[in-house]
Amino acid sequence: MLDIKRVRDNFEEVKKMLLTRNEDLGNLDNFEPLDKKRRELIAKTEELKAERNKVSEQISVMKRNKEDATEVITRMRQVGDEIKTLDTELNAIEEEFKDMMMRLPNIPHESVPVGTEEDDNVEDYKWGNVPTFDFEAKAHWDIAKDLDIVDFERGAKVAGSRFLFYKGLGARLERALISFMMDLHADHHGYTEMLPPQIVNRDSLTGTGQLPKFEEDVFKLVREEDEVDFYLIPTAEVPVTNYYRDEILTVDMLPQAFTAYSANFRSEAGSAGRDTRGLIRQHQFNKVELVRFVKPEESYEQLELLTGHAEKVLQLLGLPYRKLKMCTADLGFVAAKKYDLEVWIPAQDMYREISSCSNFEDFQARRANIRFRREPNAKPEYVHTLNGSGLAIGRTVAALLENYQQADGSVIIPEVLRPYMGGVEVISAK
RNA sequence: GGAGAGUUGUCCGAGAGGUCGAAGGAGCACGAUUGGAAAUCGUGUAUGCGGGUAACACUGCAUCAAGGGUUCAAAUCCCUUACUCUCCGCCA
Helix, strand or coil: CCCHHHHHHCHHHHHHHHHCCCCCCCCHHHHHHHHHHHHHHHHHHHHHHHHHHHHHHHHHHHHHCCCCCHHHHHHHHHHHHHHHHHHHHHHHHHHHHHHHHHCCCCCCCCCCCCCCCHHHCEEEEEECCCCCCCCCCCCHHHHHHHHCCEEHHHHHHHCCCCCCEECCHHHHHHHHHHHHHHHHHHHHCCCEEECCCCEEEHHHHHHHCCCCCCHHHCCEECCCCCCCCEEECCCCHHHHHHHHCCEEEEHHHCCEEEEEEEEEECCCCCCCCCCCCCCCCCCEEEEEEEEEEECHHHHHHHHHHHHHHHHHHHHHHCCCEEEEECCHHHCCCCCCEEEEEEEEEHHHCEEEEEEEEEECCCHHHHHHCEEEECCCCCCCEECEEEEEEEEEHHHHHHHHHHHCECCCCCEECCHHHHHHHCCCCEECCC
8 A cells, every 4th residue: 555645745746656557546536535535524523532532531520429410411422423423424435545545556666667568678688598499399288298297188177277287297396396496595595484374364465465456366265154255375475475464573573584385376367368278377376485574775675686586596497587677567556666587488489477576665564564663662664575486386397398398309307406306307208 | 063261562461331541560772770790770661543843842533353332431341253272073
């Protein structure tokens, strides 16, 4: 959520910055009248409540002195009714106001390139050498099928489209990648390993920014007898960032860094027809996530650090990639600044997103109410939160299969993974 | 799933309609004491939203799990929900 004071004091400027995004700003133009009305009502009810509190005290004194308070009590009954009416009105306005605020995206950082479409993203650099093949490179879904390590058809039968089975060395490869990445981040990059719940409540999804605006993107679990809603997590970012929801941290805890593996569930509403084949876009996929809680003044250098940690995975796996600075139109809802890492996919002859690394500044911290104190008795401040994929596992498998494929249809396993593969150096057809 | 007991400030813990933003401890901060420390003593120590100020000061409202209700008045009474603990049942 944005700082209300900031929006109030710099309305036109904030609006201008938000308009550089490719986002619907909802009822933003209602901000000023709603805010004004809201504050008027607050002042009015508080005045009445102050009176009630004062007179109630008098009543208690009168009662103690055995005086007759009937007349005052009758008067206060009316004041009470008035308060109730105003409170109801205020609640409705507050709700409308809050809903509007919760649907406003974050303000882009000044270093973010202004753009109107995907093509306006700025490439920082490329890493690695794109492989050349003296045979016709196959798409990863064909490689996987020929090696019998992924079963898309039975995934569709058992669950539905965009679900799959990994099988044999495919399942082993998936598991090896998870372990390899977790070990790298935990042992060498200083992250604390975490295994979070994969179901969360509504407050958590609101805290990280998926709700209320992107309800259709998440899987909701409905049980008629329950009043509470549960959701399958779309990313481990949700449970891990909400780990500190409604808490005040001490300054020596910062920065706090977690790495977490989880399955991720996305409804992929609106993406019908896109990437229908292969591992790129599934309803359920695995991912190793990086999350950092940091001091505000450090968050941009921490973003570089975190992005570097994700890049390290690609480098160790020897996968060619490029780093993109996302433009204002492609930032998504919550990020103030975002880098995408895109891995080379030979059969598609293009780079595809495999990691997104973002600084949310205090946007999530405000929603989730995560703060810290610089001194034991100092006023709490919002932390800055960051996260990044380190990496998406399914897409990594796709990249490995395509980049390391051989003329005979086999796939070489990068050396760093072999200890995790029980020494397997190459996956060949049986 | 059944029965019961709980949920109060950073933590422990009192409080059972009015004098309660909340006793008492602990912790932490600052000061005194000390050669220095421990101990001791003193002072301070929640958050949010407003008003106010150059900034302080000062000041209003709200918050005792969450939401609703009763009442002139709720931490305290009633209802709903969540969570924790104990026992039973079921179970990977």
